[in-house]
Amino acid sequence: MNLNLRNAIIHNVSGNTQDQLEDTIVDAIQNGEEKMLPGLGVLFEIIWQHASEQEKTEMLQSLETGLKKQ
Incomplete structure (x- = not known):
C-alpha cells in the first residue's frame, strides 16, 4: 500500500x-x-498496533471462527 x-x-x-x-x-x-478494503486495512493496522496481547489473541480467535463460517 502506498504510504500516501x-x-x-x-x-x-x-x-x-x-x-x-x-x-x-x-x-x-x-x-x-x-476500493474500501485499503481503508479497512489501515484501520485494522491501527487497532492491531494498539492492542494488548490478549486483545490480539481474541481478534485472531474471532477471525478464525468467522473464516470457518464463510
Whole structure:
C-alpha cells in the first residue's frame, strides 16, 4: 500500500468520534466495494498496533471462527 494512501486515510478519520468511526466501518462493509478494503486495512493496522496481547489473541480467535463460517 502506498504510504500516501495510508496517511490520507488516517487524515480523513483523525478526530472522528467512535460513532463516526463505526459508521465508516459499517458503511465500508455493507457497500462491499473493493476500493474500501485499503481503508479497512489501515484501520485494522491501527487497532492491531494498539492492542494488548490478549486483545490480539481474541481478534485472531474471532477471525478464525468467522473464516470457518464463510
